[in-house]
Amino acid sequence: MPFSATPLEIPEVLLIEPKVFIDDRGFFMESYSKRDFEDLGLPQEFIQDNHSKSAKGVLRGLHYQKDPMSQGKLVRCIRGLILDVAVDIRKGSPTYGRSISVILSEENKKLLWVPRGFAHGFITLEDDTEVIYKVDNPYSPEHDRGIAWNDPVIGIDWPLDSPSLSAKDTNQPLLKEADNNFSYLK
Numbered sequence: 421m422p423f424s425a426t427p428l429e430i431p432e433v434l435l436i437e438p439k440v441f442i443d444d445r446g447f448f449m450e451s452y453s454k455r456d457f458e459d460l461g462l463p464q465e466f467i468q469d470n471h472s473k474s475a476k477g478v479l480r481g482l483h484y485q486k487d488p489m490s491q492g493k494l495v496r497c498i499r500g501l502i503l504d505v506a507v508d509i510r511k512g513s514p515t516y517g518r519s520i521s522v523i524l525s526e527e528n529k530k531l532l533w534v535p536r537g538f539a540h541g542f543i544t545l546e547d548d549t550e551v552i553y554k555v556d557n558p559y560s561p562e563h564d565r566g567i568a569w570n571d572p573v574i575g576i577d578w579p580l581d582s583p584s585l586s587a588k589d590t591n592q593p594l595l596k597e598a599d600n601n602f603s604y605l606k
Contacts, residue, residue, distance in 0.1 A: 481541015
């Protein structure tokens with residue numbers, strides 16, 4: 421199998437490592453395989469790819485979409501370096517309000533699976549960083565929501581105190597005030 425998947429401290433969030441073939445010409449890897457993702461218990465059908473390019477210090481997030489338009493995301497950094505973050509926002513979850521942070525980079529070629537019921541965000545740690553992520557549900561402006569990147573209850577250890585934010589991300593509510601209809605299912 422060209423992928424291994426490691427559950428993180430919140431076991432629904434997976435760090436996925438592709439098998440990378442490197443030689444003097446460069447490298448080759450599969451970044452997605454319907455069959456292999458099915459074997460890992462992940463969605464096999466993604467319906468949209470998103471691509472961002474950012475300067476160093478840009479923070480995008482924490483974003484999610486409410487049900488019934490929630491999204492699972494498969495995130496990878498194809499140029500540069502990011503600190504990628506997932507926050508459990510499923511009410512009743514034993515890990516509610518906890519976050520997972522991982523480094524994704526052009527060099528390590530790892531992917532992060534962020535399931536439905538989690539807010540997602542990242543900060544770029546190098547200039548001209550590019551991030552691609554697949555989603556399993558379309559973008560829905562009426563279901564689009566967010567949480568303050570610096571919510572003290574969540575306590576994410578961002579590497580910058582004053583990141584570059586969009587107007588949208590500057591004005592997101594705290595988790596306790598967020599419009600969120602996710603529930604933890606055992």
